[in-house]
Amino acid sequence: MLRRFYLEEPERVQEASDLLARYGESAKAYAGGTELLLAMKEGLVHYERLINIKKIPGLDQVKLEDGAIRIGALSTHRKLAGSPLLQERLPALVRMEQNVANIRVREVGTLGGNLSFAEPHADPGTLLLVLGTRLVAEKASSKREIPMERFFVGAYETCLEPDELLTEIHVPLQPAGSSLVYLKFGYLERPSVGLALFLAFNERERSIAEARLAVGCVGPTPRRIDEAEGMFRGKGVKEAASLISRAGEIAGHASDAIGDLHGSQDYKEHIVQVLLKRAFHHACGKLQEAGKGRGELHG
């Protein structure tokens, strides 16, 4: 059962921020509600006031500006899953969005809400971590950019201040000759393990110029795995392939996996290793396809 609350419907960011500042912990920003309302129905949290931010115009756009894709925080998963701009520039994000939860959740759930709620078992945060993503947070009097790496603080906890709203997600365009893969595994309603791998190749030398790896869902927050990324940088594709089992082991250990309903710590670490191998082969396979014709580079 949902307990009673009061609804506010501001039409500007500043107004929403003022309300959040005024009512403090008794109020919460509300967009799609796909996560928030579940927690409220379960009685895990209660807010006396919900601030519906969906009446604020202009926060659901997806556009290309200054070399970055700018995604309005109120864009629904469905919108992103069907965005022609993203399909062209960042197909791996489209595929990830097409597989978020189910069709009904994608219809109302927003990317900004997903990130702000910081539910550990979610897909977008992990993928955005390997893309140099920056998040725009706004409040009444100021606006700042937060690197994705600093956004998640803990399970259900972000570095947003109580009166700040996440308004935009900036994803830089990825360089030509790069490959991006997101894989997930799970048999429950939510993903149990998510893994994102970004590889940029030095075409002539057939070597890996840049590697970024993130693992999510297994612990409190998705995180970059620097320890394994370093093993790939500067290596030829064959040499990197020979290191992949070891890299997977390191990534598993570094992922902060915890045992829970989704599986034991060991089990999750093993799945991380398996997914890294698969992601690596997908990523390298895509590069080869791209070399044959102008194939998909980032998908």
Added chain:
Amino acid sequence: MADPGLRRIGGQMIPITLTVNGVIQEIEVEPHELLLDVVRNRLGLTGAKRSCDVQVCGACTLLLDGRPVSSCTLLAFEARDRSVLTIEGLAEQGRLHPLQEAFIERGGLQCGFCTPGMILTAKALLDENPQPTEEEIIDFMNGNICRCTGYKKIIESIIAAAGKMKET
């Protein structure tokens, strides 16, 4: 928090206008009321079911402007100025929708509890993709769970309905 407004909690009524199964409804809802409860308890349309209550099973599926939503987790005020379709509104002038006919003919239901949600989701699918492949059907429908596990017949029913609708 000494806010006089808080004492009013429970008193906030939001007047909304929505269309349910083609009929305009002007009602007042409280912010916390869920669309499922409004449709079932106030409008008497009990086809949509409360089952998992966490947006996983699809038994509470309604179409909002033609798109499937979980009415168990959608605040009723969100339906303002929008159009809601429930299973009760699918038949036209006493004639069952081809999906309903196909589910009956092909045995696309066992206990029937998931069926309203299955049929409404399938309608949304056929509206945007009139001739889906089996793979596309599975992809679109994978958020609707049949605890009797009668998926094979459900998929067959949707394919049959798509065939019927093509003929007409």
